[in-house]
Amino acid sequence: MATRANSAKQDRPRHWVSYPRFLWRSLRLATDGSWTFYAWMTLLTAIALVGANAWANQVTTGMGLTGMSDHVSWGLYIANFTFAVGLAAGGVMMVIPAYLYHDEEMHDVVIVGELLAVAALVLALGFVVADLGRPDRFWHLLPGIGRFNWPLSMLTWDVVVLNGYLLLNLHICGYLLYMRFLGRKPNPRWYIPFVFLSVFWAISVHTVTAFLYSGLGGRPFWNSALLAPRFLASAFVTGPAFIILTLQILKRFTTFRVPDGPIQTLLKIMRITVLINLFMAGAEVFTEFYTGSSHVAAAKYLYFGLHGGSALVPWIWSALALNLFVVVVLYTPRFYEKRAVLNAALVAAFAGVWIEKGMGLIVPGFVPSTLHELVEYVPTLTEWKVTAGLWAVGLMVFTIALKVALPIFSGEVGVGASLTDADDVEAEPAPAE
């Protein structure tokens, strides 16, 4: 890859010419592809449209279309928001080995983690907007024109760190890609400080999101110092799991070179984090149940049901089962050496944490309510549609980002590459077999 660096024969690049070209090429890369690519994007578009329609109805008719109530005032949207922030933070688990431990192979694929962060942040912000009763007043949140209750409100901290993390990752990815496009060696001054900043920022993104809940004294289920560490541990399960799956898909459908080293490194990380996550969940369960104070009500409701209400019981036990399955697979060579079993475990890790953080964490914070009333929450079809739609948008962002970035990153597209016919050189995903 370093061979591209010799194109320094253009002494000073004229950015006002080359940057628009870079953007134009990116746009071309984003919209041109194989039939598999078109089919995939069409599918995502269709799901996104269903979601957009459901959201439009929700804005017009009111949040009454959701299963939320004054007792359970946050539901599927905020659950997904929390999970998406974790996914974004989890992307950093590639950055740390790549830059802190100088893992050269990881360097080649670290861009995948950063792009995942970008897509996951778009997803997280989308879920916040979906949850607003008055999205038309979104501008009230903008510092300067609106009234930004910073530093008192943790939600404003979240707005700051999420957008900051988004910009940070956009800058790092954008800079590295542009340099590759020009065929120049990136100047460490322009990205290394930001990479290190993004490591801390990733931690803080999820910490602040946890503080959003753990700072509420009236909700004993959340009001625990362990919430932020738990969030991070679970984020570092889902991030690597998703990236390993992505790398395998890339290996199969594109010409992008995916070495095995990073996958092994990420699996090593997962082996630790999945245990830490389960350990901390266990520590909380012990504290709640052994103490047996009235604060145990939410945990009781979650794990065993209370007063005959048991809507969350199947969710949490499947989450536990999925997590345990992951542990078994990750620690048994016989299993993890089989690709299919390993991949099943990765999907299980993803799903397990999704449940644990969503239905297993956000909802029981409201059940029983602050007056100890027990109102159950079941998401409505509208909520499922909007959620699916937003995930489709997130995947679209991720797909397009990879579609643009990988050919440039691997040097297949750029001013250094032979650009005889712009339409045919780029790395197209091979059609499915």
Add this chain to the structure above:
Amino acid sequence: MNGVTRRRLLKGAGATLGALAFAKAVEPVLDFTSELSGDEFLQRHYRELSPEDMREVLARLEAETKEKYGAEVTIRDIRPQEGVQFGYALNLSLCIGCRRCAEACHVENNHDRKTHQSYIRVLEMQQGSIDMEHGDATYDHPVPQPGRYYMPVQCQQCDNAPCVKVCPVEATWKEQDGIVVVDYNWCIGCRYCEAACPYHARRFNWEAPEISAEEINPNQSYLSNRIRPQGVVEKCTFCLHRTRTGALPACLEACPTGARVFGNLLDPNSEIRWVLENKRVFVLKEELGARPRFFYFFDV
């Protein structure tokens, strides 16, 4: 070359189709935006409105009420009085759980008729326990029941209000006289305050309130009982449209036993001060440090 043009054509067609489908999908939003006036969209925060702006806003709101609900109402902007700090106390020995207060609140504050909304929830509590775990707000039998006592809960107007702290846009704040209010035209509907409140005091307008013209209480104010828009949070304001003019709150007037005591905490001769200084008062969930201004007490 031919393949390239065909591909471009297909891409163009695909993009157009996609855009059309998107426009169709979000079409319902037009119903929402068409009802939203530009003035409403651009309206500034309550605390940034000049008296001139406020006059215009109130006139607009009155006209909108006329248009949407068919009722002539007067919406005022009533400011806090100097030297007044409101406080409330409730005698649990007297309360019989008849829900007259909740009903009065429903009527006074122009709540949604369909959900029979009210800022007050009355819990039927188990004798021998102050744990709300044993409370029940859905009882429907003659009251008072033997072995039970009754605890109405509404906004506690906390001095260190968790709901105010968490609001990301300062749409809710504590006024000079201690009342926590919401600017219904500034709230973005994120419901973080609802999650933060330890007393279940906040309500969200899941849909636009429904109320017939003849049932509307025309004596309204901007910060309290005007009919709330869809998608925003609301709460008890100690009936500030009444109390800031010296009148008693509606829930107190409706109480048949006199379990409710309201007044100015700064007036040493007020009833509320007498109760605070001579009864064994307590606040709910004191350990949370929210410092409520709503007190409970038992008779000897």
Add this chain to the structure above:
Amino acid sequence: MMLAAVVLTACGTREDHGAWREQLFQGSTDAADAPSFQLDDVRVPDRLRGIAAAGPDGEEIRIACDTCHGLLDVELSRRGPERLQSQVGGPHVGLAFEHGPLDCAHCHDAAAPHQLRTADARTLPTTEAIELCSQCHGLQWRDFQHGAHGGMRGHWDRAAGPRERNHCVDCHDPHAPAFQRYRPLPPPVDRFAPIPPHRNGPVDHGAPTRHEAAPEPSEDGS
């Protein structure tokens, strides 16, 4: 970031709304005096001015006590309530009596039963019943004077407008003063109904004895 969050939120420019608490317990208010209490605020319920009866066309009318007692000479001996049913005639038939160990003459003037008689042998018109009640029910009388018993309508700020207080007999029948049971107004209609907790003990579904709400502010005033 974490540190910054802790520091900044702790130092946030929060106004202090709790200054009023410092004024409490400065010895300014004494349990004995009730500076804001005005007896004039207390409404005088109709039942203190006469007895309800059916008029010639079946409508409810109120007959003033003097209408009968001014003509008839009714002598009250120290009769116990168990003899009421048989011995008290006319419009008082069926009078329920459940007021502890009291006799008629504990409250009514034996020579003129339409008047009240205090423990120190002063006679009072029925409209001044509060003074009679307060002889025994001192704690309630104290709370009542301080606005902590009995209910009111009108203004908390006496400078802004009048106030009307309930009278003892608005809520307590003097002959059977236990507070009556109510049929509660309907429970809230929640979007999704709460699951009620397990209940200890049976529910008493006995009929409520009182259906009407507290007295409306009367136009004739007090």
